[in-house]
Amino acid sequence: MSGICGWIGHGAQDRDLIGRMAAPLARFDDSAVHQAEGSRSAAAVAGAGDVHRQDGLLIALWGHPVLRDPALAQQAGTRGTAAVLAAQRHLGAEKLCGLLGGAFALCILDERAGEAILAIDRLGVHPLTWQLAGEALLFASSADALIRHPLARRDIDPQGIYNYVYFHMVPAPGTVYKDQQRLLPGHFLHYRQGRVETRPYWQMAFQEDGRRSFDDLKEEFLAQLKNGVREASAGAKVGAFLSGGTDSSTIAGMLCDVGGAPAETYSIGFAAQGYDEMEYARIASRHFGTHHHEYYVTPDDVVAAIPEVAAVCDQPFGNASAVPAFYCARMARKDGVTRMLGGDGGDELFGGNERYAKQHVFARYEQVPSLFRKALLEPAIFNFPGGDRVTLLRKARSYIEQASVAMPARLETYNLLGRYGARQVFTEDFLAGADTNQPLAGLAQTYGASEAKSLINRMLALDLKITLADNDLPKVMKACELAGVEVAFPFLNDAMVAFSAGLTPQQKLNGTQLRWFFKEALKGFLPPEIITKQKHGFGLPFGVWLQEHKALQDLASDSLTDLKKRGIVRGDFIDQLTGTHLREHAGYHGTMVWVLMMLEQWFRQRTGA
Structure with a gap:
């Protein structure tokens, strides 16, 4: 770097x-x-x-x-x-x-x-x-x-x-x-x-009562998009990540407009059912007429990249999507590209993450009068005889239990470590030096620092820090660093950030419709299939491959065996994780295998042992 x-x-x-x-x-x-x-x-x-x-x-x-x-x-x-x-x-x-x-x-x-x-x-x-x-x-x-x-x-x-x-x-x-x-x-x-x-010296200032017309907003939005891509691409041979999602497709299309020629676009695929999104990238490429490049990442590629990704990260980093991002950037570097454009930031500025709609639904429960909830509704649902055998009542109980958790802790009800339990994962000696409440306390501090009035904007402010700055940006930055290319993010142009802050909450999340303004403004520019597709990205099928690829199994087993010796993670938990848990649900439990494997790999790169 x-x-x-x-x-x-x-x-x-x-x-x-x-x-x-x-x-x-x-x-x-x-x-x-x-x-x-x-x-x-x-x-x-x-x-x-x-x-x-x-x-x-x-x-x-x-x-x-x-x-x-x-x-x-x-x-x-x-x-x-x-x-x-x-x-x-x-x-x-x-x-x-x-x-x-x-x-x-x-x-x-x-x-x-x-x-x-x-x-x-x-x-x-x-x-x-x-x-x-x-x-x-x-x-x-x-x-x-x-x-x-x-x-x-x-x-x-x-x-x-x-x-x-x-x-x-x-x-x-x-x-x-x-x-x-x-x-x-x-x-x-x-x-x-x-x-x-x-x-x-700066923090996001949301203007939530905007009264500008849709047409005026759309005109400025498209102008800011084009200007952001123009500035991000200046002075370099540029290519663009293209996953086939709305963000990367928008950047690719704008890059064609700005350059006046077919943009160089790069996509990663996986030969694993449910993970390959290459067809959407091809739809976007055909629509805009980009000069498109594809690479299918293999389990052998993952084995080769794991030590390198661990080496480039100065902190332990467990986002597995860094691996396909690296191969995508490396493909571009071989073509002489010196700067890649990423679509990161669109979700956090315009309301694109699925949890925004989900939390909007949970927040509706808070609008029910407290007396009715506590005196009538909840006793009836939780005390109904045989309610655990009635599907509708089980769902109602789950909904109430989650809706009753205060934000932002409600966002972490599915946290993987929380599901296992800290004392089942870590050794007692290790936990003596850590505060298990600190992660949620840190989230609450960040969430509370925003002056936004609406739920959607408070979540966006939180994600600008936790999801974008702490996770997605390092993922792309480190992948590109390892590949030897620069990266720029047109959505994070100052003017575009200020523009997004001026949209009303309803223009970001209209009921449960994600990115309402963003998608409406890009109708006629993006292909319809891209606007309506479900969010995916460069997700790595690690858990699936771990079940069948010997070299990947050996690397994971070797890494976790050595991690046991560091006195951080309980040996019996690692045995259960790689045995019973992984056989039960490879995709779900494979995530923790990856996180712990990358921790050991990070240690090895710094200590040599």
């Missing part, structure tokens, strides 16, 4: 230290490393970045930042964005970060004042990990870079491991290392003489 790294408050005599920290940032694409050092600070940028140094001030900026003020943007065209930011230091940290849009990671180190600012973009496309070590502040785009500093802690945090198994990733601000944290999307860190404070 590329990124930034460095420190302030540490007078290292090791002149090669900053170069060693930066090495992991360029290990997959041989990016050039630009570095600058002071007496008690240093920073490096790997890849296409911007480094500015003057009079004890050091600024490193990486990604594709945009200065939101037109006059400042014009200055940046000749002087560089970092130099422009240096001239605006008087504004203070919050306003200074607010000048920036686009996807970026930023550090400003001021040795004379003993002060530093770190920040990442509004949607968290580019992560930034940090640690306070005594009076020194260490930071890096990847924990793999940060832990190369001699002051960095390398101890594994049991809470990070627990959160990984719960979520299948480690949600920010937590990390897998003790005393390390990551900046949240739209946040900045202010360091001054050994003290640290983090605060948001």
Whole structure:
């Protein structure tokens, strides 16, 4: 990957230290490393970045930042964005970060004042990990870079491991290392003489009472889409992921319009019943006239990719879709593509996840008067003789039980770890160092931070962080990094994000109709089959293949056997998981096999054992 790294408050005599920290940032694409050092600070940028140094001030900026003020943007065209930011230091940290849009990671180190600012973009496309070590502040785009500093802690945090198994990733601000944290999307860190404070410089502001006509909204929406794709594709040979869903198909179609020529599109298929969505990708390709490329991932491909995916991730990461995303990006790289466009963000901006409709149905129960629910309805349903043998009553009981759970905990009623039970999965010694309530507490904190009034917008705000920034973006970013290509996300253009915030709740979720405005606005642009298809994506048939492929079985068995020795997961649970559970339901329990296998693979890549 590329990124930034460095420190302030540490007078290292090791002149090669900053170069060693930066090495992991360029290990997959041989990016050039630009570095600058002071007496008690240093920073490096790997890849296409911007480094500015003057009079004890050091600024490193990486990604594709945009200065939101037109006059400042014009200055940046000749002087560089970092130099422009240096001239605006008087504004203070919050306003200074607010000048920036686009996807970026930023550090400003001021040795004379003993002060530093770190920040990442509004949607968290580019992560930034940090640690306070005594009076020194260490930071890096990847924990793999940060832990190369001699002051960095390398101890594994049991809470990070627990959160990984719960979520299948480690949600920010937590990390897998003790005393390390990551900046949240739209946040900045202010360091001054050994003290640290983090605060948001931006958060999603929903305008829920919009009164604009559909025609006006549609015109602006299509214009913003085209502009977002144009900006994302500038200066590179571009290709697009094409799963055949609404988001990727929209990006592919807009890329054809913007380029004035057939877009290069890439799809992954699986020779497994119920998992292959290639036909929808072909429908979109034929409709827009793209130059389409396909690859069918095999179980052998999965075996080969697993150690590589574990190596590229600086935190344990259990989203199996990273594997097909990698093969898709690698296919494009072989064609000379240097930047892939992803459709990520459409669900979280416009209301596309199926759980939004489901939670809307559950929320209706809250509208029933409490007295009627508690005094009449619930006693009648739960105390009805033989009710467990009546299908309708069983469904009613299940509905009431779930609807009675407060948000956002209700979203986790099907959580895989919750279904097994933490004490059945983890050893007692491990659980002594982890708070099993922390995952739900973290969700509640994020959910409660939104000022949105409607249920749909509160869920969208939650998913912008948990589903998008913590899961989907790292999945695509790491897959592309491993393949040696850049990735950009046109839906996450600042103007498009602001546009989505101005849609009414009903335009996102109309009753139980997902993406109502999005789909209505794209009628006539997208093929009808794409608009009406069920959501799928690049889901990996791991559990199915695990039942029949010897090399995959051996890799999983070997990984889980070694994981037993780490004292984290109970050996009897692993035996039951790979035996009885997997035979009962390969698809369901295969997910936990994957999550635990990738945990062991992550350990191996960092410890060599």
